[in-house]
Amino acid sequence: MARTGRKCDFAEIQSSSSSSSPISVITSPLSLSPNTNTVWRERRAFAYYFECAASSIGGGLDVDFWRTVVPQVCRYEPAVWDAIITISALFERPQQCLDPVRQHHDNSVSFTKNHQDALGWYSRSVSAVRQRIEQGSVDVFVGLISCVLFICIEAIQGNPDGAMQLYRQGLQLIAALRPQIAPAATNKASLLEDTIIPIFIRLGTFALASGGVPVTALLRDTEDASSEQFDSLKSAREAIVLLAIEIPSFERTCYKHLHQAHVSQVPEELNTTLFSLAARLRNWRTAFDNLMTVLHAKDILSLQQIGTGALLLSYHEMLYVMLETCTSLSFMQFDAYLPNFQNIVEQSAIAPKASVRSDGTQPPFTFDLNIGLPLWFTSLRCREPHTRRVALDLLRQAPSVQGFYQCSIWAGVGQIIMEQEETYAMAMNAVHPTPQFGAFNSTNGPISSSEIAVSSYSAHADMRPNIPIELLIPEEARIGPIAAFRPMDGFPLGTTEADIAKWNRGPDQVFLRFSRSERSLTGDPCRIVYKYIPLDF
Numbered sequence: 001m002a003r004t005g006r007k008c009d010f011a012e013i014q015s016s017s018s019s020s021s022p023i024s025v026i027t028s029p030l031s032l033s034p035n036t037n038t039v040w041r042e043r044r045a046f047a048y049y050f051e052c053a054a055s056s057i058g059g060g061l062d063v064d065f066w067r068t069v070v071p072q073v074c075r076y077e078p079a080v081w082d083a084i085i086t087i088s089a090l091f092e093r094p095q096q097c098l099d100p101v102r103q104h105h106d107n108s109v110s111f112t113k114n115h116q117d118a119l120g121w122y123s124r125s126v127s128a129v130r131q132r133i134e135q136g137s138v139d140v141f142v143g144l145i146s147c148v149l150f151i152c153i154e155a156i157q158g159n160p161d162g163a164m165q166l167y168r169q170g171l172q173l174i175a176a177l178r179p180q181i182a183p184a185a186t187n188k189a190s191l192l193e194d195t196i197i198p199i200f201i202r203l204g205t206f207a208l209a210s211g212g213v214p215v216t217a218l219l220r221d222t223e224d225a226s227s228e229q230f231d232s233l234k235s236a237r238e239a240i241v242l243l244a245i246e247i248p249s250f251e252r253t254c255y256k257h258l259h260q261a262h263v264s265q266v267p268e269e270l271n272t273t274l275f276s277l278a279a280r281l282r283n284w285r286t287a288f289d290n291l292m293t294v295l296h297a298k299d300i301l302s303l304q305q306i307g308t309g310a311l312l313l314s315y316h317e318m319l320y321v322m323l324e325t326c327t328s329l330s331f332m333q334f335d336a337y338l339p340n341f342q343n344i345v346e347q348s349a350i351a352p353k354a355s356v357r358s359d360g361t362q363p364p365f366t367f368d369l370n371i372g373l374p375l376w377f378t379s380l381r382c383r384e385p386h387t388r389r390v391a392l393d394l395l396r397q398a399p400s401v402q403g404f405y406q407c408s409i410w411a412g413v414g415q416i417i418m419e420q421e422e423t424y425a426m427a428m429n430a431v432h433p434t435p436q437f438g439a440f441n442s443t444n445g446p447i448s449s450s451e452i453a454v455s456s457y458s459a460h461a462d463m464r465p466n467i468p469i470e471l472l473i474p475e476e477a478r479i480g481p482i483a484a485f486r487p488m489d490g491f492p493l494g495t496t497e498a499d500i501a502k503w504n505r506g507p508d509q510v511f512l513r514f515s516r517s518e519r520s521l522t523g524d525p526c527r528i529v530y531k532y533i534p535l536d537f
Contacts, residue, residue, distance in 0.1 A: 041117060042085050049088035052357070056399075057087070057152065058199075059368030060304045060354060061234045065195050070145065077142050079132070082125035083149035089118035090156040094364040094400065122153055140180070141188065144173050144196060151203070151404075156365045160404040167207055167404070170200060171218065198238055202369055205244045206403030209373065215245060228283050230291045233308045237369060239284055240315050244373070247277055247319045251326040255481070258329050259528075266327050278323055285316060307354025314347040314374040321381070329517075331478040334381045341382035344374045345390050355399065365401040372402040372410060379414035380482075383473045388418055412537055413512065417479050420514070420533075425477040432474075480515040480528070484535065487511075500532050510535045 054066040074081040093114045129146055132138040147170040154162035174197060181189050197218060204215030219242060230236040250273060254266050266274075292309060295301060301309075317340045325333050348371040352362055355370065371394065378391040395411040483492050487500065488507035500511055512535050517526040 042121075045085035045088040046081070048092055049084050053088050053091040056355065056357065056363035057091070057365060057367050059366060061237060061308065062195075062199070062368060069191070069195070070149070073142060073145055079125045079128035079146055080142065080149065082121045082128065083146060083153065086118045086122040086125065086153050087149060087156065089114050089121070090153065091363070091365060094156060126150070140173070140177055141191065144170065144177065147173060148196065148199060152365070152367065155401050155404050158401070158406055163404045164207065167200070167203060171215070174200060174218065198241075199367065201245065202241050203367070203403050205241060205369070205373060206405060208245055208248055209405075219245065228287050230287045233291070233305060233312070236284070236288050236291055236312055237308070240312055241369065243277070243281060243284065243319055244315055247281075247322050250274070250277060251322050254326040255329070270327075274323065274327065281316070281319055281323065288312065288316070303353040303356070307351050310347040310350035311354060311369060311371060314344045314351060314371060315369070317344045317347070318374040318377050330475065331381075331480065332475050335383060338382065338384055338387065341378050341384070341387050341391075344378050345387055345394065348375050348391070348394050352398070362397065362399050364399060366399045367403065370402045371395075371398050372405070372407050376410050376414065379411075380417060383421070383478070392418070409537060413482070413535065416512065416533070417482065417514065421473050421477050421479055425473040428474055428477055429472060476517060476519055478516070480517065482512060482514045484510055484512055494530065495532075499530070503534050505534055
């Protein structure tokens with residue numbers, strides 16, 4: 001990713017109603033010399049955005065915002081025009097740097113003419129927003145839309161840190177804007193609540209995966225997701241997105257309690273939350289099935305509908321497994337959910353029908369829900385070799401950037417985790433050739449299948465893993481929660497410089513920390529052991 005020297009800061013918000021400048025931007029824009037044929041290149045970039053990029057960025061369910069609202073705003077706001085053509089240039093010819101270390105060395109990256117244009121337009125866009133602020137004439141919606149576009153630009157370039165920083169600032173903007181909108185301002189309220197906030201909530205599923213982002217603040221005024229009827233795939237998507245934030249958050253809460261308290265059961269209040277979330281997930285599935293029945297009765301489903309339906313089902317399967325397994329620290333329990341993992345893979349193979357372009361390829365970037373998270377979850381928690389490898393292959397074929405993150409990096413980390421587990425397991429099984437594996441045939445989840453009353457959409461329930469004995473992965477070989485960090489940004493709790501000293505890497509090197517459970521020979525509870533390896537792409 002190119003370091004342009006600018007910093008976008010949307011965080012300083014004036015709550016006073018008399019202020020017309022609720023946004024502050026500090027920047028040091030590039031000084032790029034004008035190029036010949038600038039007008040033609042800008043118009044061509046806008047045409048490409050409108051015809052090709054817009055529908056892929058937001059997905060078919062949000063095409064109105066990206067092809068109508070945003071272009072309308074750019075007619076009177078030059079900063080939005082520049083942001084649009086920046087996105088277009090980067091979208092048409094993405095130039096991503098996969099190595100996080102290399103991103104810090106500007107001279108090591110060469111830029112095409114197309115990319116140079118994009119950097120110049122981006123710098124000009126940020127500069128224009130700053131100038132409008134200095135003049136006291138920035139419309140708050142222009143600022144918020146600009147923030148969304150800037151997140152998009154940073155993400156396409158492979159800068160998740162920059163995109164995440166802008167995302168946090170966007171959350172602050174929304175928090176300040178909500179109480180300022182008069183009830184009579186129906187158009188603005190609708191744009192905010194029905195379009196912009198759902199974008200941030202969907203991005204929140206990716207923000208949550210990285211930890212530390214208070215995305216749940218957006219959910220306080222959001223309608224409950226337990227609706228028993230959907231009138232469109234869009235409403236079904238918005239409901240599953242809420243669950244895709246709340247259920248992983250709940251899973252983390254359960255893990256933290258079980259791990260820190262050294263207990264085998266969660267307290268009653270967490271069980272109450274568990275059954276509430278299970279009921280909502282059950283209601284979602286019922287409403288979704290009813291919607292699909294109605295859509296089938298109306299007409300033959302379009303590729304968009306088929307792909308979107310498969311995508312939503314892959315999220316449903318992921319969330320179902322999370323709820324079933326979140327009250328136990330054992331990783332062996334995931335083996336009982338192989339049919340669900342297989343269904344995630346099956347649905348994820350169908351889902352790209354919704355985002356495929358006219359030339360048969362997937363877009364390089366999308367802001368919409370995509371198959372990345374369910375496949376990532378499968379690659380970490382499914383230990384059946386074939387299904388796991390198919391999940392990683394599909395992850396590599398998905399849109400290169402989803403939300404904030406590059407799927408190729410996710411797939412690379414997933415490959416490392418798989419190889420670490422299988423290598424360690426083969427060594428253990430060579431010493432102890434008859435490990436006990438009972439989790440394949442039963443489930444000890446806290447909620448019975450009849451309790452949730454959902455079933456796999458097309459998984460084969462009679463399928464069982466057929467794994468060579470040398471590839472069976474014992475509990476001690478299975479990797480728990482992982483974390484990526486750079487020494488220059490600080491160390492995870494419990495990690496010191498001595499833990500990574502043997503690698504002799506620089507402070508900007510990205511390391512992966514992963515954990516395993518080590519069984520005690522004295523009968524004491526298992527202890528967590530942390531390992532570290534550098535991530536090189």
